Amino acid sequence: MAADPAVICLEFNELTPTLLDAFISQGHLPHFKKLRDRSIVQTTNANAAGEWLNPWVQWVTVHSGLDASEHEVYRLSNAYKLNVPAIWDTISSAGQRVWMCGSMNPWSSEELNGHLLPDPWSHQFNSYPEGEFAAYDAFVRKNVQEYAAKKSPVSIKERFRFVEYMLDHGLHISTIKRIFIQLLQECIGKHRWKRASVLDAIQYDLFEWYYKKHQPQFATFFSNSTAHYQHKYWRNMEPEKFTIRPTSAEQRSYKNAILYGYQQMDGILGRVMNLAPEATIMLVSGLGQQPFQEEDQAGGIRYYRIHNKESLSRILRIEGDFNYEPIMADEFFLRFVNEIDAEACVARLNSILLPDGSPAFGAELDGSDVIGQCKCRQLLPEAAELSVQGTQETITFSEVFYWVDSLKSGTHHPDGIFWISQPGQSHEVREEQVSLTTIAPTILDCLNIEKPEFMQEDSVLTSSATKEQELEPMLV
Numbered sequence: 001m002a003a004d005p006a007v008i009c010l011e012f013n014e015l016t017p018t019l020l021d022a023f024i025s026q027g028h029l030p031h032f033k034k035l036r037d038r039s040i041v042q043t044t045n046a047n048a049a050g051e052w053l054n055p056w057v058q059w060v061t062v063h064s065g066l067d068a069s070e071h072e073v074y075r076l077s078n079a080y081k082l083n084v085p086a087i088w089d090t091i092s093s094a095g096q097r098v099w100m101c102g103s104m105n106p107w108s109s110e111e112l113n114g115h116l117l118p119d120p121w122s123h124q125f126n127s128y129p130e131g132e133f134a135a136y137d138a139f140v141r142k143n144v145q146e147y148a149a150k151k152s153p154v155s156i157k158e159r160f161r162f163v164e165y166m167l168d169h170g171l172h173i174s175t176i177k178r179i180f181i182q183l184l185q186e187c188i189g190k191h192r193w194k195r196a197s198v199l200d201a202i203q204y205d206l207f208e209w210y211y212k213k214h215q216p217q218f219a220t221f222f223s224n225s226t227a228h229y230q231h232k233y234w235r236n237m238e239p240e241k242f243t244i245r246p247t248s249a250e251q252r253s254y255k256n257a258i259l260y261g262y263q264q265m266d267g268i269l270g271r272v273m274n275l276a277p278e279a280t281i282m283l284v285s286g287l288g289q290q291p292f293q294e295e296d297q298a299g300g301i302r303y304y305r306i307h308n309k310e311s312l313s314r315i316l317r318i319e320g321d322f323n324y325e326p327i328m329a330d331e332f333f334l335r336f337v338n339e340i341d342a343e344a345c346v347a348r349l350n351s352i353l354l355p356d357g358s359p360a361f362g363a364e365l366d367g368s369d370v371i372g373q374c375k376c377r378q379l380l381p382e383a384a385e386l387s388v389q390g391t392q393e394t395i396t397f398s399e400v401f402y403w404v405d406s407l408k409s410g411t412h413h414p415d416g417i418f419w420i421s422q423p424g425q426s427h428e429v430r431e432e433q434v435s436l437t438t439i440a441p442t443i444l445d446c447l448n449i450e451k452p453e454f455m456q457e458d459s460v461l462t463s464s465a466t467k468e469q470e471l472e473p474m475l476v
Contacts, residue, residue, distance in 0.1 A: 006279040009220045014227035016288035031270035039419040045433040046287045046414040053412045058286040059104040065440035065455035079107040080124045087440045091218045094449045101207040102222035120144040135165035145326045170209025175201045190253040196225035197264040226261030230289045233257040234409035243296035283419040292411035301408040303330045304374045304401040311400045334370040342368045351389040
């Protein structure tokens, strides 16, 4: 086991405080209940709205101790531009070993005393040490980024390399059984959506293997599967809150999808508690979700993605040497060799119109990169045609885009979870919300490391101890 002090930060993206409390009270989540009953329980407030409430913004706040207005990281995969150390840099510089497993929008300002596996959407930041997770990364990135594609983007060679790597890096027999059960279930019903949780189980096996081998003083484990389920299936969990109701067939498949996600997280939590019974465990969600009903009257919001690079080069006639990299939802990166081609691409994409005359894309230039987004939000027939502003050119919509087969059902909410469980600590519920900027200094406090000057907030543990000291003379 890791030497004391040790901190494991479970980064369960967008777990929602109200849902977590409800599922615990219903008896569905025994490990969450056990952790809660020995934790300081708090709710965080992201103090953000709109595009600034996206998780890739809030996780940078968690990992830096800086408010979004200070770090100004607005895009996924852009945290590498930050000139302040991440929490793991500070810990590594203090001589303690670190292990970041899947943390979102990461960056690092120096060589680490440990390992870092970034989230599968990161493109500007590689894993550390270089090449350490290459076989794993290639498989998981393609599965996550192209999860809605009809044809698997992963080659047979990549699959074999992945299996070989995982068999040598902790793949558990229970996970192997789960993979086979998943594949069998997909043959007989609509169970493909559960793959996100299977990938979590695989990644946890990897996390545990590295944790046991390297005994880090600070470790993170990130999961996005339940956030994904909430975005897609909230209307199945609470159909009465929506104008567009799911069909009976959809309910048979997805009614309990969100509960299923929380239960899978509960299983992982149980394994962590067995793995490191003497460690401080922090449960952090960054933000939460709520039902999204606003657009139901207009038919709901749908998302489209680009088929592949060929759709861009051959169908849309994007010229130059570039790589196509899908991100989350309907966003993507195009990485060009030179800025001239990137500029031409932005102009071309922004000239393409949907059948109603609105833009088909939103495209911005970032050096020689193009950050793009598919703007179609309504279900269109396959025969629908795109047009090019100022020309007679038309393009068949379905040759460029495919529909991600769901309506948006959950949307972001600023309230998140922050639980702290330390050995020998008593349970305490604090009603006052705290800022996400308190998390980094609290982690450093638990590890007995002085916080950097740029972190303005105090540890929630230090601030509570100070308040108790101030009250003592009044109680005498």
